[in-house]
Structure formats: structure tokens, C-alpha cells
Amino acid sequence: MARRLSISSLLTVVGLGTTAVVQAQSGCPDYTNFAMAPQGNKSTGPLGLPFMRPAPACRTFNSSAVEKVISDMTSRLKDPDVARLFENTFPNTLDTTVKYFNSSENLAAQWLRDTANQFAVYESIIGSDKELATLVRAVINNEARYISQYPYCGSFQPPPESGLAPTVNSYALGVIVNPPVDNNTVFECKFEIDSLCGFLKLSRQYYQATKDDSIINEDWLTAIGQIFQVIDEQSQSSFDENFNWISYYNWTGGAGSLSPAVNNGGNGEPKAFTGLVGTHHRPSDDLSTYAFLTPANAMLAVELTNLADMLDDAKSFKNKEIPDMARTISKRVTDAIWNSTVVDNIFAYETNGLGGRYVMDDANVPSLLSLPYLGFLNKTDPSYVTTRKLLLSRKNPYFAQGKKFFGIGGPHVDAWNPWPMSQISSIFGTDDDEEIMTALYTIVNNTAGLGLIHESQSIYDDSTSGYTRPWFAWANSYFAEMLLDLADRKPSLIFKTNEKYVPS
Numbered sequence: 001m002a003r004r005l006s007i008s009s010l011l012t013v014v015g016l017g018t019t020a021v022v023q024a025q026s027g028c029p030d031y032t033n034f035a036m037a038p039q040g041n042k043s044t045g046p047l048g049l050p051f052m053r054p055a056p057a058c059r060t061f062n063s064s065a066v067e068k069v070i071s072d073m074t075s076r077l078k079d080p081d082v083a084r085l086f087e088n089t090f091p092n093t094l095d096t097t098v099k100y101f102n103s104s105e106n107l108a109a110q111w112l113r114d115t116a117n118q119f120a121v122y123e124s125i126i127g128s129d130k131e132l133a134t135l136v137r138a139v140i141n142n143e144a145r146y147i148s149q150y151p152y153c154g155s156f157q158p159p160p161e162s163g164l165a166p167t168v169n170s171y172a173l174g175v176i177v178n179p180p181v182d183n184n185t186v187f188e189c190k191f192e193i194d195s196l197c198g199f200l201k202l203s204r205q206y207y208q209a210t211k212d213d214s215i216i217n218e219d220w221l222t223a224i225g226q227i228f229q230v231i232d233e234q235s236q237s238s239f240d241e242n243f244n245w246i247s248y249y250n251w252t253g254g255a256g257s258l259s260p261a262v263n264n265g266g267n268g269e270p271k272a273f274t275g276l277v278g279t280h281h282r283p284s285d286d287l288s289t290y291a292f293l294t295p296a297n298a299m300l301a302v303e304l305t306n307l308a309d310m311l312d313d314a315k316s317f318k319n320k321e322i323p324d325m326a327r328t329i330s331k332r333v334t335d336a337i338w339n340s341t342v343v344d345n346i347f348a349y350e351t352n353g354l355g356g357r358y359v360m361d362d363a364n365v366p367s368l369l370s371l372p373y374l375g376f377l378n379k380t381d382p383s384y385v386t387t388r389k390l391l392l393s394r395k396n397p398y399f400a401q402g403k404k405f406f407g408i409g410g411p412h413v414d415a416w417n418p419w420p421m422s423q424i425s426s427i428f429g430t431d432d433d434e435e436i437m438t439a440l441y442t443i444v445n446n447t448a449g450l451g452l453i454h455e456s457q458s459i460y461d462d463s464t465s466g467y468t469r470p471w472f473a474w475a476n477s478y479f480a481e482m483l484l485d486l487a488d489r490k491p492s493l494i495f496k497t498n499e500k501y502v503p504s
């Protein structure tokens, strides 16, 4: 049993992974409940992990390309428990989270911050599955429409064409957002710069896989313009030179509606210009301590360069101003990361441009541990190696270790519940076989016997009550993405033979 579903856990579930999905299909169990108990046959490895895919009739999207990757991988993986985890996790996003899809109308799953992360695992097969490509294109078109209207928000209601009623978000009812939003369109308007990075990442992954530049339409270009605007607004100092308070976005509310209440008129801690872009909340949906979140800026720098490359490559797109601007900002942000966040080879998680540095990491991606995964630097970079060592030690306030489980967590759950997601990021960030295998089996051994990747795991309690979130599609997808990476990078560690596997 999950002990708790905190505010943002619910929000993430309501995004792509709403429980309404499965309930909508008659006779299908709610997947959150389904995921709390072992279901199908057990794997033949020592852990005996259950088969946890919904019955075929209850799956929310079918893809033969996905089924092929599952059989290709499970026939190669040497440990039947790892194979079972791949089989359960790889299709999880498509099995359980697609809320609506109408290929004739180009409408798709409701999107949110996790969408890009959840689809990253399918990047290699988008090009070979037309329906899946259509689904991803529809998600991008939908996101473009929303961002062009509400660039500060990260979670949206289904579009009117879907015929689905908006969901009342009780956590947003007492919140006052400036600029104001329409709650029939916006589900929640926390400002997290990595949400916008997610849109950029999904767009370029789709383009790289398909070379289809039809996504570069009017809404999409308006969304890109809005993203540039937000970048400009959120880079500025809180006070101008005459001590005028600068606020383009703030998040306040009535008593009890905010957790926690946000100081300085809903703006948070003051900041001074460094070249980095501020964010109001973290990728965990928790309030930022200091506005300049290093890993989110790293993701931004990477995705702005990718955006420029994509636009330069796209045949139907001739404008040079947008790619030039993207490269200029990317360079500014990259320089600012190296100049203003690193001391003695240690990256700070957050800074404020006034000397404030918070040295820690949070499991949610983008995190410092995931800098190589994000594409910001090489895993052998001395600053990464030094920072990584610190993050996986007591010097990181959100690192914790128990008898069976260890890793990095965050204040979203609490300091003694590290997240499997941190171990996944850790694997992406090392070539050391022993480190990889320890991290992999720290995850594999700790699914509470349920065969799915959870949000967090208590270091004190490894019984079935010690984890949070039975159904966390993002973590499932990220785990499968990591196994696909090892299949290419380190096949002998996980396969029966040393032959690489890359889905095509």
C-alpha cells in the first residue's frame, strides 16, 4: 500500500496518467489499485516478479512496434526478473496513460510536464510506428496550443474537442496566479522551466525520428516565441536599479490554499541576474529555495541548441532569427552555469545570483545526477565526477541509505525516502560496471515484489507499506529507457551475449 499521495503525486497522475483512463473502459480495474497487488504469473528469477500489464482489452494504446521491442529484449536479457521488469515498464505509458486519441483529428493524450519524459523511451520506434508517431504529433500540437496561451503553466485540461470534462483540481482552487488563468484550460499553473524544456525535447525527438516538419506550424512558433519571452522575464533581477520590484509571474492565494505560502507576494526568494533563467517550482513541483535551478538550466541550454539544429535542418523552415536566438541564449545559459554555479568542481543545485548556493540534489529529472543523461556534459567531466561523488554521500542532505535501499530523494516525500529514479540517473552517469550493477539491483530488488518502479522507497521499511505511488508511469518509462541504453552501451552486463541491441 502506498502510504501517501502528496499533492504533486496526484497532479502527475492526473496528467497523462489519470485513473479515469482505465475506469472509462468498462470492466477494467483502476490501474492504481491494480498496481498495489501482484497480478499475473511470476517471473522465474529469485524475485518471482509478477506480470503487471493490464489485460489487452484494458490497454489504452496498442503498438506492434512496442510488442516487438518487448520480445527482442526479454529474449536477450539473462535475468528473468530484469526481463519481467522491462516487460512491465516499457509499455506502461501506452498501456495505462493515454486518455484519448483520435487519429483523424490529431488530438491526443492530455499532456503535462512528464509527457516528454514518458515518451523519450519510445524515441527509437516513433519512426517505425505510424499510429505512435501520430499520437506524439498530436501531443506536440496540443502542447503548442496550450503554451502559446499559458506559457507559465505546466499542467493542462483536455482540449474541448475531446469532449472530456475538465477535472477540478482542489489544490488549485484557492491559488491566485498572475497572470490569471482559465481553469477550464489550465489544470495547475506552477511555473517550472523544465516543463517548457520538455516541450522542446519532445518536439525535437519527434522530428529526429520522423523528419516530419509539419509540427512547425503557427501555434508551435507562437509557443516558441512565448518560451523566449518567459526566458527573458525570468532571467531578470528581482529589483531593478531603482529598487522597483520586477514580477511577471507570481503565485499566491488565500489562507490554507498554498503549501507552503510563498513569500514576497508569491514570488519567492529575490534573485540577481547571472544569465540563468529562474524557476518558481522544481521538477518535483516543490517550491524552489533559490530560483536558479542548475539542472533545469542545463536542460534548457541543451534543448535550445537542439531546437536550433532542428530548425536549421527542417526543409520548410527558412527563418534564421529563431535558431540564432536559441543558440545565443543557450550559450549565455551554459556560460552562466559554469561561471556562477560551480565552486571547487561542485555544482550547486540552486543559486540566487547573490552568493547563495544550495548544494544538494533532488531525484526528479532534471537533476544534477542526470546532467550526462540530459546531454549537458560528459560523464567523465571532472566537475560531474566530483559533484556525483558528493551527491551520493552524506554531504547531500537528500541522500539516505538503509539496509536494502539507498539513493537520493527530496523534500517532496521526505529525507528518508530516496527515489529509484535517482539510481536510474546514476546508471546513465557512469561507465563503471560495478556501480551500474549495484544501482540496477538496488532498483530491481526493491519493487516490494510488485514488478513496477515506484516513486520512493523508505530506508526503514522494505515491506509492502514502505513505498510511495504504486503507479508512476514516468519512473517506469525511465527505467525501461535505462535498460535500452545498457542494451546498446553495456550489453554483456545484462544480456546472455555481448551483442548490442538497438530497436529500429
Ligand SMILES: *[C@@H]1O[C@H](CO)[C@@H](O)[C@H](O)[C@H]1NC(C)=O
Residues within 6 Å of the ligand: 040, 041, 051
Ligand atoms: C501464465 O502462465 C500460464 C501457464 O504457463 C500461461 O498459459 C498464461 O498465458 C500465463 N499468463 C500470463 C499473463 O503470462
Ligand SMILES: *[C@@H]1O[C@H](CO)[C@@H](O)[C@H](O)[C@H]1NC(C)=O
Residues within 6 Å of the ligand: 056, 057, 058, 059, 060, 061, 062
Ligand atoms: C488493444 O487491443 C486489444 C485487443 O488485443 C483491444 O481489446 C483493445 O481495445 C485495444 N486498445 C485500444 C486502445 O485500441
Ligand SMILES: *[C@@H]1O[C@H](CO)[C@@H](O)[C@H](O)[C@H]1NC(C)=O
Residues within 6 Å of the ligand: 102, 103, 104, 105
Ligand atoms: C474522431 O474525429 C472524427 C472527426 O471529427 C469524428 O467523426 C469521430 O467520431 C472521432 N472518433 C472518435 C473515436 O472520437
Ligand SMILES: *[C@@H]1O[C@H](CO)[C@@H](O)[C@H](O)[C@H]1NC(C)=O
Residues within 6 Å of the ligand: 166, 167, 168, 169, 173, 183, 184
Ligand atoms: C474553476 O474555479 C471555480 C472558482 O474557484 C470553481 O468553482 C470551479 O469548480 C473550477 N473549475 C475547475 C474545472 O477547476
Ligand SMILES: *[C@@H]1O[C@H](CO)[C@@H](O)[C@H](O)[C@H]1NC(C)=O
Residues within 6 Å of the ligand: 178, 179, 180, 246, 247, 248, 249, 250, 264, 265, 266, 267
Ligand atoms: C504579480 O504579477 C503581476 C503580473 O502578472 C504583476 O502585475 C504584479 O505586480 C505582481 N505582484 C507582485 C506582488 O509581485
Ligand SMILES: *[C@@H]1O[C@H](CO)[C@@H](O)[C@H](O)[C@H]1NC(C)=O
Residues within 6 Å of the ligand: 335, 336, 338, 339
Ligand atoms: C563566463 O564564461 C565564459 C566562457 O567560459 C567566459 O568567456 C566569460 O568571461 C565568463 N564570464 C564571467 C563574467 O566570468
Ligand SMILES: *[C@@H]1O[C@H](CO)[C@@H](O)[C@H](O)[C@H]1NC(C)=O
Residues within 6 Å of the ligand: 378, 379, 380
Ligand atoms: C567522454 O569523454 C571520454 C574520455 O575523455 C571520451 O572517450 C568519450 O568519447 C566522451 N563521450 C562523449 C559523449 O563525448
Ligand SMILES: *[C@@H]1O[C@H](CO)[C@@H](O)[C@H](O)[C@H]1NC(C)=O
Residues within 6 Å of the ligand: 046, 404, 437, 438, 439, 441, 442, 445
Ligand atoms: C539483490 O538481492 C540479491 C538476492 O538477495 C543479493 O544477492 C544482492 O546482493 C542484492 N543486490 C543489491 C544491490 O542489493
